[in-house]
Amino acid sequence: MKQAAGLFGLGLLALIGEAALLRYLPVRFAPDLGLLVTLAFAIALRSPLRGLWLAAALGAATDVYSGSLPGQFVLVRVILYGVARFAAARLSLRRVLPAGVFAAGLALLQAALVWASGAFFAGGGLAQLSAPAGVLSQALATALCAQPLRIALEALASRWQSEGVPGPARIDFGSAR
Amino acid sequence: MAEVQSRVRLSFLVALLVGIAVVAMVAERRAHQRGRRDIPVWVGPLLDLAVPLQKALAWPIDSARRIGSNYVALLGVREENEALRARLARLDEENLQLREALVASGHLERIAEMRKDFEMPMLPAALVGRDVSPWFHAALLDRGRSDGVRAGMPVVADAGLAGLVVATSHGASKAMLLLDRQMAIDGTVQRSRTHGIVRGRGSAVLEFEFVAREADVRVGDRILSSGLGGVYPKGIRIGEVRELLGSADGLLGRARVEPAVDFGRLEQVFVLLWRGPVMELLYSEKTGDLGDAAGAAAEGP
Numbered sequence: 001m002k003q004a005a006g007l008f009g010l011g012l013l014a015l016i017g018e019a020a021l022l023r024y025l026p027v028r029f030a031p032d033l034g035l036l037v038t039l040a041f042a043i044a045l046r047s048p049l050r051g052l053w054l055a056a057a058l059g060a061a062t063d064v065y066s067g068s069l070p071g072q073f074v075l076v077r078v079i080l081y082g083v084a085r086f087a088a089a090r091l092s093l094r095r096v097l098p099a100g101v102f103a104a105g106l107a108l109l110q111a112a113l114v115w116a117s118g119a120f121f122a123g124g125g126l127a128q129l130s131a132p133a134g135v136l137s138q139a140l141a142t143a144l145c146a147q148p149l150r151i152a153l154e155a156l157a158s159r160w161q162s163e164g165v166p167g168p169a170r171i172d173f174g175s176a177r
Numbered sequence: 178m179a180e181v182q183s184r185v186r187l188s189f190l191v192a193l194l195v196g197i198a199v200v201a202m203v204a205e206r207r208a209h210q211r212g213r214r215d216i217p218v219w220v221g222p223l224l225d226l227a228v229p230l231q232k233a234l235a236w237p238i239d240s241a242r243r244i245g246s247n248y249v250a251l252l253g254v255r256e257e258n259e260a261l262r263a264r265l266a267r268l269d270e271e272n273l274q275l276r277e278a279l280v281a282s283g284h285l286e287r288i289a290e291m292r293k294d295f296e297m298p299m300l301p302a303a304l305v306g307r308d309v310s311p312w313f314h315a316a317l318l319d320r321g322r323s324d325g326v327r328a329g330m331p332v333v334a335d336a337g338l339a340g341l342v343v344a345t346s347h348g349a350s351k352a353m354l355l356l357d358r359q360m361a362i363d364g365t366v367q368r369s370r371t372h373g374i375v376r377g378r379g380s381a382v383l384e385f386e387f388v389a390r391e392a393d394v395r396v397g398d399r400i401l402s403s404g405l406g407g408v409y410p411k412g413i414r415i416g417e418v419r420e421l422l423g424s425a426d427g428l429l430g431r432a433r434v435e436p437a438v439d440f441g442r443l444e445q446v447f448v449l450l451w452r453g454p455v456m457e458l459l460y461s462e463k464t465g466d467l468g469d470a471a472g473a474a475a476e477g478p
Contacts, residue, residue, distance in 0.1 A: 012223075013230070019306035019317065020231035023444065024238060027311045034309065048187055056194045064223045065306065067313030067343075067357050071201030078194050114312055121202040122359070134311045 003160040004050055010156065011037040011058045019065050028134035031145035032107055034062050038077050039103055039146065040153040042084035043093050055081035068114070069121055076113045080106055096147045103146035107139035216328075221346035228319050228349045231305040297410065299333070299447040300324055302350075312379060314357035314440070316340070320448060321348040329408070329456030331449045337414030337437030338362065338402055339446050350448070355383060355415070356440055363406035364415050369393035372403060375415050375434060381441075382433050383416055389430035394418060400434055407455035 014033040022030060038055045045051040059077030063070050084106060093099050216224075302324075306317035320326050322345045332340045332352045340354040353360055360377040364385060371394055373387030385400060398418040404411025414437040422431040452460070 012226075015309060016227045016230050016306070017234055019227065019309050020234040022307035022309065023235060023304065026441070027307070027309075032309075049183075049190060052187070052190055052194070059198075061223060062309060064220050065227065065315070065317065065351075066308050066310045067315035067353055067359065068310060069202045069205050071198035071205075073310075074201070075195060075198035078191065078198070082191070111312075114310070117202070118312070121199075121206060138311055 003157060004054060006160045007037075007041065007045075007153070007157060008054055008057055010153065011054070012061055015058070015061055015065060028137040029141055030138065031142040031149075032110070032138060033145075033149070034058055034073075034077075035080065035107060035110055035142060036103060036146055036149045037153065038081055039084050039093075039106060040150045042081055043088045043150060044154045044157050048085060051085065052078065052081055069118070072114065072117050072121070075117060076110055079113060080110055083109065094150075099146045099150060100143040104139040104143035107142045108135070111135045111139075216344040216346065220344065224317065224344070224346040224349040224351065225321070227317055228305055231317065232303075232319065235305065297449050297451040299449055300326065302326075302332075302446050302448050304444055304446055305349075312358075314340075314354040314377065314379070315343075316352050316354055316443070318342075318350045318352055318446065318448070319348070321346050321350050323347050325450050326350045326448050327452060327460065329452045329460045331409045331413075331451070331453075332446050333413060333449060334438045334443060334446050336439070337416070338409060339438050339440075339443065341408065342448060352446075354440060354443075355436060355438070356381065361406075362409060362415060363403045364400045365403040366394055366418075367399040367401050368395075369398070372405070373430075375400060381436075382419070383436055384422075385418065385432040385434045387430050387432075389424040389428055392430055394421065394430065394432055396421065406453070408453045410449065410451065410453070 011034065014037055018030060018033045037058060041051040041054050045054075055077045056074050059073040059075070060071075062068070062073040062077070066073065084102075087093065087102060091098055091102065093102055300320055302318040302320040304316050305319050308315040318326075318332070326342055326345050328342050328345055328350075330342045331338065332342060338355060340352045340357075340360070342350050343353045344351040355362065355375075355377050356379065357377045358379040362375045363372070364375040365372050369392075371387055371392045373385050373392075373394075376384045376386065378384050385394070387394060396418050400415045400418065402409040402411060402413045402415060416434040416436040418432045419435045420433040422433060424430045
């Protein structure tokens with residue numbers, strides 16, 4: 001529980017901090033921290049249930065701070081968590097290059113999912129991807145930050161794990177490959 | 178056996194979360210036709226939590242920028258002061274002449290009465306956070322319900338219209354900026370009084386749609402809010418026509434509009450403590466089926 005609360009708090013802080021810094025930095029140059037934290041959950045957490053809850057909760061928080069439809073980022077992050085979890089079990093996402101490439105791919109998939117869900121649920125109101133170049137540059141920024149953020153989050157998660165409650169949410173750094 | 182149980186639980190959780198997300202999106206869609214409420218209870222604390230954190234995070238950057246800009250501002254202050262004094266004297270003279278003319282025509286008293294009707298209270302607010310997603314253009318303001326801010330109130334900056342408050346908590350509010358694709362404002366060309374709809378495109382420019390037949394729209398024309406949509410007051414600057422895009426079907430003309438507000442540098446805004454009749458209906462406590470009213474209003478998110 002302590003670990004889940006800590007990880008959610010960290011993700012929320014990343015989201016709030018990013019929103020504050022976007023006053024000075026164009027969004028196309030900023031990494032998508034919410035997405036990276038979701039990816040880190042998929043790699044670092046052994047329990048898929050806990051990771052899924054956290055990804056959905058962080059998606060709901062993104063909906064609060066964004067102009068998206070309520071529930072839109074919950075849906076998108078649940079799907080992305082599933083994709084990331086599937087990939088983490090088969091690919092070596094702990095290495096710099098695969099992690100970066102996968103994070104960039106995940107950012108592009110997120111763009112496609114936001115576009116598709118907007119087109120479907122907002123009646124075409126959000127249907128046009130207005131800035132493909134912005135989406136690409138944000139995917140690149142996300143790729144560059146993937147590895148440092150994953151390492152930091154894993155370190156914190158393991159620390160909370162060792163101080164926290166034993167149970168199914170143990171971190172197993174070897175098993176997620 | 179344990180693994181099967183775990184898989185069943187996981188599938189159930191995925192279905193539950195997807196179901197909740199879909200229901201939330203469909204409910205939001207329906208809220209455009211039926212009266213909408215302000216945010217759910219759990220959203221308020223999240224908005225309130227963000228404001229002090231974002232202010233604390235931005236404080237060192239804001240302080241450094243303030244010191245830098247104060248120094249730069251001091252460099253040309255003498256020349257600027259002289260130019261402003263000369264301009265003030267010219268405007269004083271012009272003002273005097275206009276007052277004389279108004280008194281002579283007997284209109285001054287009537288204009289003073291009209292001004293009382295048009296004045297509306299404004300609340301200064303700081304923009305503390307921007308949208309974390311590149312597809313949307315929302316902003317977090319540091320004023321909320323405790324300051325009198327309500328969903329449906331327009332947000333303006335010194336240069337013109339900036340957006341609309343869409344959600345409020347005790348000490349914070351979320352505003353949708355004009356650039357967002359969900360935004361539409363009933364606008365009018367100041368020179369020719371041509372009416373149309375200004376839409377956000379999700380990028381740095383807006384689009385003005387108007388009935389092409391007999392329309393008189395030129396590059397450089399200033400677009401103001403018309404007040405007809407029942408969401409924004411009349412006469413607030415929206416932007417300037419930069420390019421005419423022509424008409425695909427011969428019916429609707431389109432023009433690219435540069436917003437009056439520089440959204441990239443937007444830090445300080447004002448919330449108009451006023452709600453238009455359509456927003457009053459949509460956010461009122463006693464909401465019935467407002468399909469017609471919401472459908473008739475072209476404006477809003």
